[in-house]
Amino acid sequence: MIGDGTSSSPRTTPTQTILPTGTHALGVYANARGTCAVFAEESVSGDFHSAAQYCWGRNWAGEVGDGSTTQRDSPTRVKSELSPSSLSSGGFHTCAIADDPSVVNCWGRDYLGQLGAKMDPEDLDANSGRSDPIRVLL
Numbered sequence: 001m002i003g004d005g006t007s008s009s010p011r012t013t014p015t016q017t018i019l020p021t022g023t024h025a026l027g028v029y030a031n032a033r034g035t036c037a038v039f040a041e042e043s044v045s046g047d048f049h050s051a052a053q054y055c056w057g058r059n060w061a062g063e064v065g066d067g068s069t070t071q072r073d074s075p076t077r078v079k080s081e082l083s084p085s086s087l088s089s090g091g092f093h094t095c096a097i098a099d100d101p102s103v104v105n106c107w108g109r110d111y112l113g114q115l116g117a118k119m120d121p122e123d124l125d126a127n128s129g130r131s132d133p134i135r136v137l138l
Contacts, residue, residue: 062131
């Protein structure tokens, strides 16, 4: 998924992602089914402040983190109040570290416990996951 508002692929030339109004990218992280980015958001005074996380992609197991499993073709704000200092993406999931490094949120596919939450050993659904970010217990 390119993040340009369309779902056509493949692309053989660089294509610009459509950034949300009033943001600029601080970092981009890709996984097998989508992409996430940390954006600085513009305040009313015109200054850029607090980072926010946005994701886009197929979203089959909640990889976008917006509380749904609906495909997102453009950057969509992750359903979290966490102001991330960084993101990291695995095959089908993403985790965000907050400014407070004792806080980590994860979302997406959780087939093998990738999200750091207590795993149900009976749940062997390859597409099981969390579409809402969950706090990892450290």
